[in-house]
Amino acid sequence: MFALRDYQKKDVEKSLKQIAILNANDMGSGKTIEAIETFKTWRYDVLKETGLWLPILIVTPQNTFESWANKLNIQCTEWSYHILDRTALGREAFVVNIARFTHDIYITNYESMRVMQPNFEKFKFQFSIVCADEVHAISNRKAQQTAALKKIKAHRKLAMSGTPTGSKPQNIWSILNWLYPTYYTSYWRFIRQYCEVESKTVRHKVMKLEQKEKQGAKADSYVTVTGMKNMDLFHMEIAPFYIRHNKKSYCCPEHPNGVMEHLPDKSYEQLYVDLLPEQRRIYNEMHKNMVAWVGEQMETPFIAKIAAVKLMRLMQTTLATPVVTWDEDGNQLVNLTDPSPKIDLVKQLVTDDETKNFIVYSNSKKAAYLCGKALTNIGVSNRVLSGDTPRLERQSFVSDFQSGRIRVIVAVIRASEGFDGLQDVCDTIIFLNRELSAFKNQQAEDRLHREGQNNPVTIIDILARDTLDAERLNIDNMSWQMLLDLLDAKRDNEK
Numbered sequence: 001m002f003a004l005r006d007y008q009k010k011d012v013e014k015s016l017k018q019i020a021i022l023n024a025n026d027m028g029s030g031k032t033i034e035a036i037e038t039f040k041t042w043r044y045d046v047l048k049e050t051g052l053w054l055p056i057l058i059v060t061p062q063n064t065f066e067s068w069a070n071k072l073n074i075q076c077t078e079w080s081y082h083i084l085d086r087t088a089l090g091r092e093a094f095v096v097n098i099a100r101f102t103h104d105i106y107i108t109n110y111e112s113m114r115v116m117q118p119n120f121e122k123f124k125f126q127f128s129i130v131c132a133d134e135v136h137a138i139s140n141r142k143a144q145q146t147a148a149l150k151k152i153k154a155h156r157k158l159a160m161s162g163t164p165t166g167s168k169p170q171n172i173w174s175i176l177n178w179l180y181p182t183y184y185t186s187y188w189r190f191i192r193q194y195c196e197v198e199s200k201t202v203r204h205k206v207m208k209l210e211q212k213e214k215q216g217a218k219a220d221s222y223v224t225v226t227g228m229k230n231m232d233l234f235h236m237e238i239a240p241f242y243i244r245h246n247k248k249s250y251c252c253p254e255h256p257n258g259v260m261e262h263l264p265d266k267s268y269e270q271l272y273v274d275l276l277p278e279q280r281r282i283y284n285e286m287h288k289n290m291v292a293w294v295g296e297q298m299e300t301p302f303i304a305k306i307a308a309v310k311l312m313r314l315m316q317t318t319l320a321t322p323v324v325t326w327d328e329d330g331n332q333l334v335n336l337t338d339p340s341p342k343i344d345l346v347k348q349l350v351t352d353d354e355t356k357n358f359i360v361y362s363n364s365k366k367a368a369y370l371c372g373k374a375l376t377n378i379g380v381s382n383r384v385l386s387g388d389t390p391r392l393e394r395q396s397f398v399s400d401f402q403s404g405r406i407r408v409i410v411a412v413i414r415a416s417e418g419f420d421g422l423q424d425v426c427d428t429i430i431f432l433n434r435e436l437s438a439f440k441n442q443q444a445e446d447r448l449h450r451e452g453q454n455n456p457v458t459i460i461d462i463l464a465r466d467t468l469d470a471e472r473l474n475i476d477n478m479s480w481q482m483l484l485d486l487l488d489a490k491r492d493n494e495k
Contacts, residue, residue, distance in 0.1 A: 004037060005030070007259045011243050012037045016045075018241045020157040020179040022135075024487055026247045027162035027443055028450025029259060032068065032133070035158055036075045039105075039129055046128040046155040054126060055104055059149060060133035062086065062109040064418030066395050068133075072105065079104035084112055095119045110137045110145045117148035130154035132178070134417065136439065139166035141174040141187060150178050162446075163439035167479065169486045170195050170225045179241065194234050196227035228486050244487060247449070251488065264427075264456040266449055270473075272465045273341035275318065283317045283467060286310065292317075300324045303332060311468070315433055318342070318464040319367040336366045342432050342462045343371050349430060349460070350380055350408055357401060357425050360410045361444050362432040371432065372410045382408035387415045394419065401425060413444045423448045427455040432462055434472065438479035 004012065008030055015021045015038045023031050039056055047053055058068060065083050072081055082103040084094050091112055098106055098120075108116070130152055132138065138146040157179050165172045170191060176184040184190065191197065228234075235242075245251045247260040255261075275283060282302065285292035290310050292302040302324050304310035313334075316322055320340035325333045350358050362368050365386045372384040383397055383406050398421040400406045411419070413435045426448055434441045449457045463469040 004033065005259070007245055007255065008034050008037075011245070012041075014243060015158070016041050019155070020159075021241050021243065022159045022164060022175060022179060022238070023243045024162060024164050025243060025245045026251075026258075027446035029162075029245055029247055030451070031160045031162070032071050033075065035131055035133075035160060036071060038158060039131070040076065042156045043128045050155065052126075052128075054128035054155070055098065055101060055106060056129045056131065057127045057152065057154070058105060058107045058131045058133060059110055059113050060107065060131075061137070061417045062391060063394065063415065064133060065107060065109075065391060067418045067420050068107055076105075081105035081107060084108040086112055091116055095123070098125055099123055110149070113152075114145040114148040117151055120152055124153075126153035127155070129156040129158060131158040131160065132175075133160045135159040135161045135164050135175050135178075136166040136171070138178060139164070139168070139171035139174050141171070141177070146174055146178075150181070163442065163483060163487070165439070165483055165486060167437040167439060167483075168225065169228055169482055172486065176238070191223070191225070194228060194230055195225045196229050197223040198226050199223050227482065231485060234486075246488065249488075260451065263449065263451070264453060266445065266457045266459060269458065269460045270463055270470075271345060271460060272463050273345055274465050275467070276321070276339055276341060279317055279321055279341075282322060283314060286313050286317060294322055294324050302334070311436075314468055315472075316364065316367075318467050318469055319362065319364055319432060320370055334366075336364070336370050338370070338374070340367075340370065340374075342464065343367075343374050345462055346371060346430055346432070347374060347378055347380070350375065351378065354407075356407075356428060358408045358428050358430060359422065359426060359448065360408060360430045360432060361413050361416070361434075362410075363413050363435045364433070365412050367432055368410045368412050375408055375410070380408055381406040382410055385409055385411040385415050385419070387412065389415065398422065411444075413440055416444055416447060419447055420450075423450055423453040427453065428458045428460070430460045430462065433469065434461070434476060436472075438476045439483060441476055 011023065011025070011034050015034070023034060025031050043056065060068060069081065069083060080103045082094065082097050084090060084107060094106065094108060095116055097103060132149060138149055140146055159175050159179055164175050173184060173187050173190045245255060246258045247263055248258040248265070250256050251258060282292040282294060286302065286304060290304045294300050294302045302313065302322055304313045316334060316336060319342060320336035320338065323335045323337050325335070327333055346360055360371055362371070368384050368386055372382050375382045383400065385394070385397060397409060401409055401422060402425050429445060429448060445459055461473060463473065
């Protein structure tokens with residue numbers, strides 16, 4: 001057996017007692033290692049039960065394909081695997097290979113799985129195991145990829161995510177419904193039992209479109225989850241099929257300081273910059289009117305039609321100076337350009353200590369490329385990681401970083417999933433800004449705060465003074481605490 005830590009051995013032993021398991025171990029604690037060891041026994045269990053030697057399906061974000069391949073090459077050399085090529089021909093070949101049983105393990109992403117699932121059903125595919133990595137991808141119970149995953153036939157199910165709720169605690173129901181659909185049948189029963197809610201009613205006019213006549217009023221009622229309740233009961237309910245270990249905080253009596261108490265601590269710093277006069281003018285106008293005028297002659301409208309877009313526009317303005325153009329269909333295109341006080345501070349931080357490596361994060365692809373260009377202009381070697389980065393190039397980022405060919409990786413937060421191997425040579429993260437999702441931000445931090453890190457990890461947030469930046473950071477911290485209240489069972493995982 002691959003060399004597991006003691007807690008990982010116990011996690012595998014617990015998994016093997018179930019037909020479905022939710023592994024919510026803290027990010028960076030080795031969930032993939034545990035999963036592969038679980039596969040090795042589960043598959044033979046299914047063979048004994050059915051007489052069928054069935055393949056394994058791993059559904060995971062595309063950014064994690066290389067990470068899975070690397071671990072399979074180390075832990076599971078006896079079985080072959082096939083990784084999806086995301087082209088139309090690649091998806092067709094993926095289905096054909098399953099039908100011909102050319103490999104033991106098939107690795108795909110959620111988006112392609114949704115497209116291929118009808119063929120899975122058509123050809124009556126069944127798998128010994130379906131593993132849903134980063135399972136928060138199905139936390140939206142109404143999403144098409146959620147429905148598609150739930151239709152795939154499997155004898156064993158393994159859900160993996162340090163944050164299976166996604167950004168909303170109640171979304172854990174969707175994962176539980178996939179794991180045990182005959183028990184977790186009602187979303188609203190789950191809400192009534194475990195969620196504190198606030199009911200609201202919105203009234204709006206109802207019109208006959210063809211006559212444009214007012215026909216009265218309609219009331220739509222909805223509930224907002226404001227907190228969780230009955231958590232002791234919930235944790236007791238899921239304990240038989242739930243695994244949760246924290247790295248550096250209490251998770252069970254056996255690990256009062258977490259399973260990686262040797263791991264150095266994280267520390268947080270907040271550095272403030274002042275917006276430049278033009279940025280401040282645009283920010284204030286957008287905040288007040290949902291429109292600002294930009295350009296040299298202030299002739300171009302910078303528009304936000306709804307509140308969500310307004311928030312995005314305000315965040316963009318804190319990053320750099322917005323420039324607006326229009327496409328052929330009249331759609332507004334927003335770019336970012338110098339000057340940028342936030343990027344200027346990044347340049348100062350990375351040049352103050354030329355022996356250190358840095359990871360710079362933003363939720364904006366345009367800000368990431370602008371920052372990368374600014375660093376190149378002052379002679380700081382860097383590469384930008386975004387959703388546009390080809391899959392095969394991602395691993396070269398790590399090798400370039402480890403070898404010293406580059407000192408800075410500028411990454412879009414959502415593109416950094418599965419980006420491992422950085423903790424050996426870096427201990428400092430700079431956030432130009434954060435995602436609106438607390439768990440995405442936590443995942444980004446834990447790219448460095450994991451096994452192999454020998455130094456305290458410093459997290460620096462660059463905030464624009466007198467903007468929503470600080471408020472967003474506080475909300476992020478509160479949201480993360482509510483998720484932890486749900487996820488951390490605070491009980492013995494062996495019970």
